[in-house]
Amino acid sequence: MLSIKNLHANIDGKEILKGINLEVKEGEVHAIMGPNGSGKSTLASVLAGRDLFTVTEGKVTYLGHDLLELSPEERASEGIFLGFQYPIEIPGVSMVNFMKTALNEQRKHKGLEPLSSSDFLKHMREKKELVELDTNLTNRSVNEGFSGGEKKKNEIFQMAMLEPKLAILDETDSGLDIDALRIVANGVNKLKTPKNASIVITHYQRLLDYIIPDYVHVLYDGKIIKSGGKELAFELEEKGYDWLKKGVAV
Amino acid sequence: MQLCKVMEKDQDKILHEVTQNEYKYGFVTDIESESIAKGLNEDVVRLISQKKNEPEFMLEFRLKAFRYWQKMKMPTWAHLKVPEINYQDIIFYSAPKQKISGPKSLDDIDPELKATFDKLGISLDEQKHLSGIAVDAVMDSISVKTTFKESLADLGIIFCSFSEAVQEHPDLVKKYMGSVVPYTDNYFAALNSAVFSDGSFCFIPKGVRCPMELSTYFRINAANTGQFERTLIVAEDDAYVSYLEGCTAPRRDENQLHAAIVEIIANKNAYVKYSTVQNWYPGDKNGLGGIYNFVTKRGKCAGENSKISWTQVETGSAITWKYPSCILLGDNSVGEFYSVAVTNNHQQADTGTKMIHIGKNTKSTIVSKGISAGFSNNSYRGLVKVTKNATNARNYSQCDSLLLGDKCGAHTFPYIEVDNKDSIVEHEATTSKIGEDQIFYCNQRGIKTEDAIGLIVNGYAKEVLNKLPMEFAVEAQKLLQISLEGSVG
Numbered sequence: 060m061l062s063i064k065n066l067h068a069n070i071d072g073k074e075i076l077k078g079i080n081l082e083v084k085e086g087e088v089h090a091i092m093g094p095n096g097s098g099k100s101t102l103a104s105v106l107a108g109r110d111l112f113t114v115t116e117g118k119v120t121y122l123g124h125d126l127l128e129l130s131p132e133e134r135a136s137e138g139i140f141l142g143f144q145y146p147i148e149i150p151g152v153s154m155v156n157f158m159k160t161a162l163n164e165q166r167k168h169k170g171l172e173p174l175s176s177s178d179f180l181k182h183m184r185e186k187k188e189l190v191e192l193d194t195n196l197t198n199r200s201v202n203e204g205f206s207g208g209e210k211k212k213n214e215i216f217q218m219a220m221l222e223p224k225l226a227i228l229d230e231t232d233s234g235l236d237i238d239a240l241r242i243v244a245n246g247v248n249k250l251k252t253p254k255n256a257s258i259v260i261t262h263y264q265r266l267l268d269y270i271i272p273d274y275v276h277v278l279y280d281g282k283i284i285k286s287g288g289k290e291l292a293f294e295l296e297e298k299g300y301d302w303l304k305k306g307v308a309v
Numbered sequence: 310m311q312l313c314k315v316m317e318k319d320q321d322k323i324l325h326e327v328t329q330n331e332y333k334y335g336f337v338t339d340i341e342s343e344s345i346a347k348g349l350n351e352d353v354v355r356l357i358s359q360k361k362n363e364p365e366f367m368l369e370f371r372l373k374a375f376r377y378w379q380k381m382k383m384p385t386w387a388h389l390k391v392p393e394i395n396y397q398d399i400i401f402y403s404a405p406k407q408k409i410s411g412p413k414s415l416d417d418i419d420p421e422l423k424a425t426f427d428k429l430g431i432s433l434d435e436q437k438h439l440s441g442i443a444v445d446a447v448m449d450s451i452s453v454k455t456t457f458k459e460s461l462a463d464l465g466i467i468f469c470s471f472s473e474a475v476q477e478h479p480d481l482v483k484k485y486m487g488s489v490v491p492y493t494d495n496y497f498a499a500l501n502s503a504v505f506s507d508g509s510f511c512f513i514p515k516g517v518r519c520p521m522e523l524s525t526y527f528r529i530n531a532a533n534t535g536q537f538e539r540t541l542i543v544a545e546d547d548a549y550v551s552y553l554e555g556c557t558a559p560r561r562d563e564n565q566l567h568a569a570i571v572e573i574i575a576n577k578n579a580y581v582k583y584s585t586v587q588n589w590y591p592g593d594k595n596g597l598g599g600i601y602n603f604v605t606k607r608g609k610c611a612g613e614n615s616k617i618s619w620t621q622v623e624t625g626s627a628i629t630w631k632y633p634s635c636i637l638l639g640d641n642s643v644g645e646f647y648s649v650a651v652t653n654n655h656q657q658a659d660t661g662t663k664m665i666h667i668g669k670n671t672k673s674t675i676v677s678k679g680i681s682a683g684f685s686n687n688s689y690r691g692l693v694k695v696t697k698n699a700t701n702a703r704n705y706s707q708c709d710s711l712l713l714g715d716k717c718g719a720h721t722f723p724y725i726e727v728d729n730k731d732s733i734v735e736h737e738a739t740t741s742k743i744g745e746d747q748i749f750y751c752n753q754r755g756i757k758t759e760d761a762i763g764l765i766v767n768g769y770a771k772e773v774l775n776k777l778p779m780e781f782a783v784e785a786q787k788l789l790q791i792s793l794e795g796s797v798g
Binding site for chain 1 (some may be wrong): 752
């Protein structure tokens with residue numbers, strides 16, 4: 060589904076990603092872990108098409124397309140979803156209106172008719188239940204005045220609404236208490252199908268108690284320095300990152 | 310491969326839309342018009358009055374105004390850079406030639422004129438009107454056609470061109486004209502009073518609720534002309550009317566002057582709602598051309614419990630100088646001002662309102678939303694004045710600015726004068742920016758940048774857009790988006 064080969068990216072001339080290689084297949088859950096500043100969020104942004112970053116080298120193939128050639132909205136319509144680490148507030152734009160616009164734009168891209176209002180509301184009700192989202196939140200402006208936990212839940216709700224093929228969750232667990240964490244993780248698990256895949260970026264192992272990854276990768280200084288199964292996460296929890304960093308240091 | 314094709318198609322479409330949408334009313338109608346020579350002097354004022362076959366009192370009014378104007382200087386207090394206007398280089402009267410004067414039926418109107426208004430989305434054919442709006446269509450200096458005049462007359466409502474009102478209802482005109490905006494009011498009001506050529510007149514008799522929206526559509530067509538129109542709306546006791554105003558002009562490299570007056574009188578328990586979508590040609594990307602829009606709009610809540618509500622969406626004009634105001638004379642009267650003003654490229658706007666509380670328990674609400682993009686400057690200027698006897702007066706003002714990019718300016722000039730200690734005046738203001746992160750957030754959900762800006766701006770302006778009549782609200786939403794196209798990225 061997704062194939063990243065030797066990806067290099069910089070911001071204002073400073074190289075952040077220094078040759079990432081990653082293969083993600085349908086049905087898989089990949090966890091990307093790593094210390095602060097290792098390039099985890101940059102990788103997520105580059106895959107979503109944020110133009111703050113410049114790709115200098117490498118290739119990213121997604122469902123047979125050259126991903127880097129697509130605009131952010133085309134990537135979204137092709138099924139890439141980014142769960143933001145810091146969801147953005149858009150005052151005056153209701154969640155309902157926002158989601159309806161997004162969903163119908165994506166449908167238009169696929170050559171589908173826009174959803175009727177009643178179908179849309181039905182779809183929204185189902186997904187709200189799925190992620191245990193407070194009914195009132197959808198009537199409010201996008202993320203405006205939401206608590207940290209509400210914002211993260213709202214990201215998962217949007218993911219449920221848009222039914223992406225590849226979900227990239229950027230530190231969705233940060234700032235969540237244990238109940239919110241469980242709700243978010245449950246949402247992600249319920250949305251899992253043999254046809255879609257997710258990349259879960261996290262700083263801590265605890266999210267992986269709820270979302271069981273097929274692969275764990277350690278990102279450090281812009282490179283994946285170690286990959287393994289879910290047991291790697293436990294090892295990291297126990298030993299920290301230092302033993303891996305030492306291996307890299309020249 | 311297929312995807313690439315879709316992309317290309319999409320890009321073409323966006324490009325097409327952007328160029329198409331720039332200013333879609335910029336066309337010129339090729340029609341013979343009758344114009345007087347350029348320049349302004351007393352003879353020109355007399356000539357205009359003569360062309361309109363006016364009674365003596367009108368000529369006197371004009372001449373007094375003209376003599377007063379000659380002694381005045383253009384005001385410079387606004388936050389605007391206004392190039393010097395050469396009044397001797399302007400044509401003050403230009404009328405599309407018509408086969409018979411004062412057309413009565415649709416068949417008598419030049420097909421070219423009809424086509425022009427059709428193109429603007431304004432049908433002069435009553436049969437084709439489904440939305441229940443009566444229109445007075447004004448091109449350059451004259452009114453072309455007023456629809457639904459007869460059916461409105463059955464209810465006692467007078468809705469006609471100002472020129473016709475002068476002929477048919479001189480007593481009403483004499484009584485109310487200048488009663489809210491005297492010719493001595495300001496420089497542009499004096500100028501308008503001297504040379505105004507047409508406009509709309511509307512009279513709603515006691516106890517009548519006007520069953521349809523009344524509207525005036527102003528179109529400038531001829532080159533080098535100024536447009537000076539007057540609108541007078543009188544609502545007698547217990548009357549109600551909702552009034553709409555729209556305006557467009559051709560794309561030209563020269564600036565054109567528009568100086569209008571709108572006067573509203575609301576008597577006891579009357580309610581007048583006045584909505585404007587101002588879309589005069591704003592000039593090109595480099596600030597060449599565009600309309601100079603100097604307008605005096607004021608309403609008088611003369612009777613108890615009367616209400617006047619202004620809603621404006623200002624997207625056009627190179628320069629806008631406009632302060633729709635309410636004089637709250639009657640006890641318990643209510644004044645409202647809801648405004649969205651958008652400036653892009655090199656546009657300048659200095660707009661706001663005045664709420665003058667004179668009666669007891671008077672209430673006013675001001676909601677102003679400024680949006681600046683490009684190299685533009687957008688100022689809110691508002692006065693809330695509570696006079697000594699206005700016990701229990703109440704005002705709430707909210708004044709927000711939204712910036713797109715870092716080359717534009719947003720300014721707020723609130724003036725508050727309170728002479729009554731039992732009154733409450735509140736003012737809130739915010740300034741915000743459309744962030745790249747907001748746009749990226751929308752993009753990531755599949756929403757294109759242009760649509761994202763539309764969504765964000767319309768969300769920001771929602772409070773005001775909701776006040777517009779339905780048909781207008783939809784048009785205004787599209788207009789906001791179009792006006793800001795190309796302003797980010």
